[in-house]
Amino acid sequence: MLTVLSLGAGVQSTTMALMAAHGEIKPMPDAAIFADTQWEPAAVREHLNWLATGNVLPFPVHVVTAGNIRDGIIARRNTTGGRYAAIPWYTVAPDGKPGMNRRQCTSEYKLSPIAREIRRVLGKSPSDYIAPGTVTVMIGISIDEAIRMKPARQKYMRNVWPLIDRRMSRRDCIRWLELHEYPVPPKSACIGCPFHNNAYWRDMRDNRPDEWADACTADDALRLGDARGMRLVEYMHPSRVPLRGAPIDGDTRQADLFNNECEGMCGV
Numbered sequence: 001m002l003t004v005l006s007l008g009a010g011v012q013s014t015t016m017a018l019m020a021a022h023g024e025i026k027p028m029p030d031a032a033i034f035a036d037t038q039w040e041p042a043a044v045r046e047h048l049n050w051l052a053t054g055n056v057l058p059f060p061v062h063v064v065t066a067g068n069i070r071d072g073i074i075a076r077r078n079t080t081g082g083r084y085a086a087i088p089w090y091t092v093a094p095d096g097k098p099g100m101n102r103r104q105c106t107s108e109y110k111l112s113p114i115a116r117e118i119r120r121v122l123g124k125s126p127s128d129y130i131a132p133g134t135v136t137v138m139i140g141i142s143i144d145e146a147i148r149m150k151p152a153r154q155k156y157m158r159n160v161w162p163l164i165d166r167r168m169s170r171r172d173c174i175r176w177l178e179l180h181e182y183p184v185p186p187k188s189a190c191i192g193c194p195f196h197n198n199a200y201w202r203d204m205r206d207n208r209p210d211e212w213a214d215a216c217t218a219d220d221a222l223r224l225g226d227a228r229g230m231r232l233v234e235y236m237h238p239s240r241v242p243l244r245g246a247p248i249d250g251d252t253r254q255a256d257l258f259n260n261e262c263e264g265m266c267g268v
Contacts, residue, residue, distance in 0.1 A: 005138040007032040009048045010188035013140030015173035016162055021057050025162045032061045033117050035110040038068035041211055043186040064113040074221050088194055089234040130156035138162055144169045192218045194236050201248040219243040
């Protein structure tokens with residue numbers, strides 16, 4: 001039997017990992033696994049490095065990757081070499097009708113590399129049989145995100161949600177971190193994630209200009225080169241205008257992250 005903790009390096013999964021380290025969540029994970037899209041903000045990478053120092057958690061943190069998602073966006077390729085990385089960009093059809101792309105980035109850049117690492121740890125090849133229930137995966141979803149709970153896709157995995165079992169909300173997680181004098185993590189999501197709300201985009205523009213410029217350049221690339229022949233015109237911001245000129249100052253409403261954010265992986 002193997003118990004792994006799915007580490008997104010956000011508030012919820014960080015709290016879950018530290019609670020396990022304190023013995024408040026059992027069993028103790030054999031390892032935490034962080035799936036790296038290679039396009040995380042610098043603050044997230046710093047937080048992850050802190051968690052993985054060996055002085056914070058009593059179990060190892062495995063960092064795995066399916067490649068650089070930004071490179072895939074620019075090259076118009078997914079992780080298997082197929083055309084177009086499946087990112088849920090906002091779109092405009094030739095008739096002006098708005099839409100949104102399907103989402104496979106969670107599967108390609110998060111779930112698949114975690115599953116491959118689990119097989120590696122078990123010493124199993126991609127085709128080897130693994131008995132049902134062999135692996136327990138701890139996922140950091142809090143009670144205010146219960147809609148994001150989903151069973152594992154593989155029969156040999158069993159997903160559990162320790163924060164749900166303890167009726168803990170995201171705010172409860174922050175209180176726990178503060179009570180134990182741990183840093184509150186930044187939101188864990190790709191720099192150019194289309195589910196950022198305007199407050200996040202403003203903070204990036206005003207306080208992290210390098211990351212803002214990076215996101216704007218990637219957004220511009222959605223409509224350059226091969227993209228010109230696409231039927232749908234793609235945008236990173238829901239206003240469906242280039243990010244550089246998007247109306248991020250005039251709308252302070254929060255995005256519906258619980259329904260839209262990557263399924264139980266990003267941002268937790």
